[in-house]
Amino acid sequence: MAHDAPSQLRRALSLPWLVFYGVGVTIGAGIFALIGEIVAIAGSHAPLAFFVAGVVAGLSGFSYAILASAYPRAAGEAIFVKLGLGEIAGRIIGYGVVAVAITSSAVIGLAFARYVASFSGLPEAMSLLAVMAFLSMVAAAGVRESVGFAAVVTVLEVGALLVVAVAGLPMAARSPLLGEVLSLPTDWTVWSAVFAGGFVAFFAFIGFEDIENMAEETHDAQRVVPLAILLTLVIAVVLDGLVAVVAASWPDREALVTSRAPLADLFQHVTGQSGTPMAVMAAVAMINGILVQIIMASRVLYGMAGEGMAPRQLRILHARRQTPVRAILLVCAAAAALGLFVPLLRLAELTSLVMLAVFAAVNVSLFLIGRRGDAPPRLRRWRYWGLFGAAVTIGLIVLEASP
Numbered sequence: 250m251a252h253d254a255p256s257q258l259r260r261a262l263s264l265p266w267l268v269f270y271g272v273g274v275t276i277g278a279g280i281f282a283l284i285g286e287i288v289a290i291a292g293s294h295a296p297l298a299f300f301v302a303g304v305v306a307g308l309s310g311f312s313y314a315i316l317a318s319a320y321p322r323a324a325g326e327a328i329f330v331k332l333g334l335g336e337i338a339g340r341i342i343g344y345g346v347v348a349v350a351i352t353s354s355a356v357i358g359l360a361f362a363r364y365v366a367s368f369s370g371l372p373e374a375m376s377l378l379a380v381m382a383f384l385s386m387v388a389a390a391g392v393r394e395s396v397g398f399a400a401v402v403t404v405l406e407v408g409a410l411l412v413v414a415v416a417g418l419p420m421a422a423r424s425p426l427l428g429e430v431l432s433l434p435t436d437w438t439v440w441s442a443v444f445a446g447g448f449v450a451f452f453a454f455i456g457f458e459d460i461e462n463m464a465e466e467t468h469d470a471q472r473v474v475p476l477a478i479l480l481t482l483v484i485a486v487v488l489d490g491l492v493a494v495v496a497a498s499w500p501d502r503e504a505l506v507t508s509r510a511p512l513a514d515l516f517q518h519v520t521g522q523s524g525t526p527m528a529v530m531a532a533v534a535m536i537n538g539i540l541v542q543i544i545m546a547s548r549v550l551y552g553m554a555g556e557g558m559a560p561r562q563l564r565i566l567h568a569r570r571q572t573p574v575r576a577i578l579l580v581c582a583a584a585a586a587l588g589l590f591v592p593l594l595r596l597a598e599l600t601s602l603v604m605l606a607v608f609a610a611v612n613v614s615l616f617l618i619g620r621r622g623d624a625p626p627r628l629r630r631w632r633y634w635g636l637f638g639a640a641v642t643i644g645l646i647v648l649e650a651s652p
Contacts, residue, residue, distance in 0.1 A: 262467040264477055267460055269400035271481030274541035275456030276407060280489050281531045282360035283452060284496050285511035286594055291446030292502075293429040294439065296493040298446030299453065303486040305645055306454035308638040309608040310482045312615045314475035315634070317461045319625045321470035325461030326611055327553055333614025340558045343549060345607050346458075347580070350546030352600040353455055354381075354539045354584035359593045361535030367510035368528045377588045380536060385581040388543045389574050399537050399544075406534035409527060410488050413512060417495030417519040424498035431494075441648075448649040449594075451601045453489055456538075457481045458608075459545035465552070495519065539584070547576035605646050612639035 331339025619632025
């Protein structure tokens with residue numbers, strides 16, 4: 250049952266919960282789903298592609314942290330851009346964020362179905378639809394319950410990635426490819442592949458910005474939200490970079506690139522043990538990534554409805570759970586449909602493109618808001634950071650679009 254009128258979200262989250270939330274969506278899903286694709290594009294320089302993506306994400310992450318300290322509200326990007334560029338731009342960006350959540354959920358859902366098929370033989374479509382239905386119920390149960398579920402899974406998936414990194418680094422140290430993996434490219438053709446890989450690897454860092462959209466459910470949001478964003482990014486860059494070094498150092502690169510469960514095969518190679526436990530853990534990590542995206546997108550729609558930028562029905566909450574059930578069901582249905590009909594790599598590229606455009610708009614908004622005399626002092630102080638972040642973000646889009 251839902252209320253006929255809007256009500257307030259329940260503040261139930263603290264810094265540890267937000268970091269678990271951010272790490273859960275940022276780490277795991279991207280690296281589990283796309284490591285093979287990124288190695289196929291960037292080759293031995295896959296770790297450098299992750300580093301490039303991490304730098305771009307970090308520049309925008311700091312802009313998010315600054316803006317969130319001044320405007321800690323759900324639908325954060327839409328509100329930032331509305332304040333900087335106007336209501337129409339804010340509306341477009343808000344829907345762009347929802348589109349990113351839907352497409353990234355579809356990417357992760359597809360990867361989940363592939364990992365499940367690798368150890369169970371179940372049809373991919375069946376697994377995809379089942380996980381979307383299950384997670385819509387978890388997301389509707391309540392924010393503390395759903396984020397608590399995500400926190401447990403986050404601990405498991407980070408542990409799995411650490412196992413791959415720790416077990417694989419000795420193998421990487423002995424690999425004849427290590428020198429190439431740790432070197433910088435010497436010609437533009439290779440750099441072009443690095444940037445192309447970085448464009449896809451950027452997907453692996455999408456998620457930290459979701460933290461802002463939980464601000465209305467967080468205690469002391471002005472202090473906690475910016476700190477959670479920055480901690481999440483640091484953890485993501487370190488873990489993804491370590492796993493990328495191990496993956497790029499594997500001599501049998503073709504096996505990794507063609508695998509439908511790449512980290513499970515990598516785990517089997519570096520440990521000599523069955524890859525099934527890692528495939529199971531990868532599937533669990535996918536569940537976490539999808540859940541957090543569903544939670545975030547529903548809060549963006551909820552926040553936009555409160556600002557008059559989305560249908561008001563999406564502002565209606567469950568009477569007891571205080572969760573935006575209608576928005577949750579809409580996001581899950583759209584993600585399931587995309588996952589059934591659009592290829593994984595195409596979805597990942599589309600997600601990265603839209604998110605980079607969102608980041609560029611947020612960075613420009615930081616600069617424009619910071620120029621105003623009535624802006625909070627920290628925004629005025631850091632306004633040129635927004636201009637720099639926008640330039641770097643747009644540069645990656647241009648490099649990817651270049652022939």
